[in-house]
Amino acid sequence: MNANFEPRIVGFLCNWCTYAAADTAGVSRMEQPPNVDIIRVMCSGRVDPVFILKAFAEGADGVIVSGCHPPGDCHYQQGNYKTFRRMPLVEALLAQYGIEKERFHWGWISGAEAPKWAQLVRDFTEQVRALGPLNWKRMFESKED
Amino acid sequence: MPEDTKGTKNGKLKLGLYWAASCGGCEIAIVELREKILDLDAAADILFWPCAMDFKYKDVEAMPDGHIDVCLFNGAIRTSENEHVAHLLRQKSKVLVAFGSCAHLGGIPGLGNLFDRQSIFERAYLEAPSVDNPEGILPQTSCQLPEGEVTIPYFYNTVKSLAQVEDVDYFIPGCPPQAPQIWAVVEAILSGNLPPKGSVVGANEKTVCDECEHKREEKRIKKFYRPHEIIPDHERCLFDQGIICAGPATRGGCGALCPSVDMPCRGCYGPPPNVIDQGAALLSAVASVVDADTEEEAARIVGEIVDPVGTFYRFGLPASLLHRSKLEEGS
Numbered sequence: 001m002n003a004n005f006e007p008r009i010v011g012f013l014c015n016w017c018t019y020a021a022a023d024t025a026g027v028s029r030m031e032q033p034p035n036v037d038i039i040r041v042m043c044s045g046r047v048d049p050v051f052i053l054k055a056f057a058e059g060a061d062g063v064i065v066s067g068c069h070p071p072g073d074c075h076y077q078q079g080n081y082k083t084f085r086r087m088p089l090v091e092a093l094l095a096q097y098g099i100e101k102e103r104f105h106w107g108w109i110s111g112a113e114a115p116k117w118a119q120l121v122r123d124f125t126e127q128v129r130a131l132g133p134l135n136w137k138r139m140f141e142s143k144e145d
Numbered sequence: 146m147p148e149d150t151k152g153t154k155n156g157k158l159k160l161g162l163y164w165a166a167s168c169g170g171c172e173i174a175i176v177e178l179r180e181k182i183l184d185l186d187a188a189a190d191i192l193f194w195p196c197a198m199d200f201k202y203k204d205v206e207a208m209p210d211g212h213i214d215v216c217l218f219n220g221a222i223r224t225s226e227n228e229h230v231a232h233l234l235r236q237k238s239k240v241l242v243a244f245g246s247c248a249h250l251g252g253i254p255g256l257g258n259l260f261d262r263q264s265i266f267e268r269a270y271l272e273a274p275s276v277d278n279p280e281g282i283l284p285q286t287s288c289q290l291p292e293g294e295v296t297i298p299y300f301y302n303t304v305k306s307l308a309q310v311e312d313v314d315y316f317i318p319g320c321p322p323q324a325p326q327i328w329a330v331v332e333a334i335l336s337g338n339l340p341p342k343g344s345v346v347g348a349n350e351k352t353v354c355d356e357c358e359h360k361r362e363e364k365r366i367k368k369f370y371r372p373h374e375i376i377p378d379h380e381r382c383l384f385d386q387g388i389i390c391a392g393p394a395t396r397g398g399c400g401a402l403c404p405s406v407d408m409p410c411r412g413c414y415g416p417p418p419n420v421i422d423q424g425a426a427l428l429s430a431v432a433s434v435v436d437a438d439t440e441e442e443a444a445r446i447v448g449e450i451v452d453p454v455g456t457f458y459r460f461g462l463p464a465s466l467l468h469r470s471k472l473e474e475g476s
Contacts (some may be wrong), residue, residue, distance in 0.1 A: 049425040053466040070440070081443075086432035088444045089453060093428065096259065096454040098471030139303070139472045 007061040007128040009036045012051060014044045016075040017068035020111035030118035035125045036064065043067065043075070044106075045082030049090050056099060057136055062128035064120070065106040073110055080108070102127050103134065158335060160185075161193040161205075161213040162244075163234055165220030165227035166254045166304065171245040172196040172219070174321035181328055188335055193234075202230065205237055213238040215334055217317075221247040221254045221463065222305040226298035235311045240334075246320040246413045248307040249345075250423075251463025253320070255304045256455060258462050258469035262302045302472060306464045315339070317347040320413035320460055323399050345415075348398030352417050353410045357392055357401040359383060364434035369450055377407045384409075384434065389456055394420065394427035413460045422466045424457035431457075 013019040019040045025032060041047055044067025055063050065087065067080045074080045087106040094104055105124055109117050164172060178185060192213055193200045216238035222228050235241050246252040257265060266283045270276060288295045307313055317330055326347035333339055333346070340346060349355070361382040370387045377386050383404055384390045391412030392404060403410050416423035431450070437443035450456060458465050 049428050050422050050466065053422060053425055057466045057468075071438070081438065082433065084440045085435040085437060085443045085447065086429065089428050089432050089447045089450065092448070092450070092453045093424075093457070096452075096470065097467055134471075136467065136471075138474070140468065 005129055005133060007035050007125060007133070008059065009062040009064060009125065009128060010055040010060045011036045011038045011064040011066065012041050012044070012047045013038055013064075014046075014067035014075075014079075015040055015042050017073060017111050018044075018066035018109040018117065021109045021114045021117040024111070024114035025118045025121075028114060030114060032118045032121040033125045035128075036121050043079035043082075045074075045076070045079035045086075047083065047086075049086065049093070052090055052094075052104070056094075056103075056134065059135070059137060061131070061134045062103045062105070062124060064104075064124060066109050066117075066120075069108040069110055073108070099134065100131055102131060155190070158189040159212065159214045160189040160191050161216040161234060161238060162191065162196070163193065163216065163218050163220075163230060164196055165218065165230065165248070165307075166223035167220030167245065167247045167252070169196065170321040171247075174245070174319075174324060174327060175217075177321075177324040178328060179324070181324075185331060188331075202233070205233055208237050210236050211239050215240045215242060217242050217244040218307055219245040219248050219321075221251050222301070222307065222310050223254055223257070224298040224300050228301075228305075228310050229298075231307060231311045240314045240339075241307075241311065242315045242317060242330075243307040243313045244317050245322055246318060246415070246460040249316045249318050249464070250415050250461035251304050251306045252413075252460050255306075255461065255463040256459070257304050259454060260470070261472055262300050266300075303469050304463050309463065314342050316343075316345045318345060318396060318414040319347070319399060320411075322347055323402070326398060345396065345418075348396050348414055350418055351397050353392035353395045353397045353399065353401050353404070353414070356397045356399075357382075357404045357410075359404055361385065365436035366434045367436050367446065369431075369446065371451065372408060379407055383407065384430075389427075389431055389450070391423075391427055391457075391459070393430045394423050394457075411459050412457075415461055415464075423461050424454070424465055427457045428453070 013022055022038060044065055047065050052063050067083055068074045070080045070084060193205055216234045218234060218241060222231060243249045247254055270278055270283050271281055286297060286299050330347045359382045360380055362385055364385050366387045368387055369389055372388060377383055377388060388409045390409035392410040395410055395412045396414040396417045398414055412423060420426045435443055435446050437446055
């Protein structure tokens, strides 16, 4: 049944590393499914938890946050430190909400790691596809409950 | 408010008060007006107040539409009865006010949104250590007795705020709203000097930190403490000391009551203006003070926070972005 399901995944990528990798992956015609909607942010440390929650609330089946490798790769010195301090808490929050941990990925991909990005897109898309649709809004469609 | 809203024979304001899913603290908050309650009585006729006076729903149903000038509605929407009365009072009131955290954002009952009807019933009626229920009876909406059919309201899976089921004119936040703020709102109503519809009244436009007298320094936290694990310094910011305080993510207006006695803010006044999701804002504030230079250390420090949803969304889960935990289809 899940074979026909095309997951919608939102990817927040930092301008300086992972976005560059995704760009290179595309220009180099690396094979990857078209399921990730990429949103370029200036830094993974800019990704407010609200972005992630709103993506899920409005219909995303999975979310990726990816930036520059710590320590040292960050264009803004320590922006990625903000990311690794914040994301474990987001993970814990999503777990309490009952959102499977396989639907959320955060990590680091440098501008030189285009194949790693393409691999992540392939793997993550299949991982989310296997879980099926999240469809958060359905829980509020019935007027009764 | 337009002039014709005070069209009673004696010229008094017609007031209604109701409690839905709430603890009764909001009713106490009204009584906390103390001697001013006599002024309230002089200015207003109370047409409906089930907690304090003997009224029936049929008394409200018999009123013409828009008969009540102002209805202060406290409590969340937990059952079909709560929702029914919300619709009824909307119909019968010119101004409907969501009064207190539960009506405003879902409040403490809203934490039930981490569970569903089935698991709440099982816990409350089967598993709790003090329960004696050998036949495993769970509440039914309808039951046949020799005298006839007995019905009780339907218990929803999801707690909602008042604005999620009805059109609300104003919001008075707080668990409970503070008496001086309530009185300020009553005075505004009496003078007809009300802000635009949908406003949060009886509160400030800044955060609790703005009213708090603790001294702030740079925050660098190696370990978070729960309130019972530490005796805080009375002068320094509680957050600086590692106690998770919702002050930075909470609307002011209470006078920073909790921090003034060294208890961290719990967030009952809801998000400040322009904040979409109070819990996400508090989560960001918490993560930003973590003093960790490696991923492992950061994960360890924030991993010690017990119950993140309950901590960050203590009073506002139903009104937050995700509203509740995931429900399996068909449950």
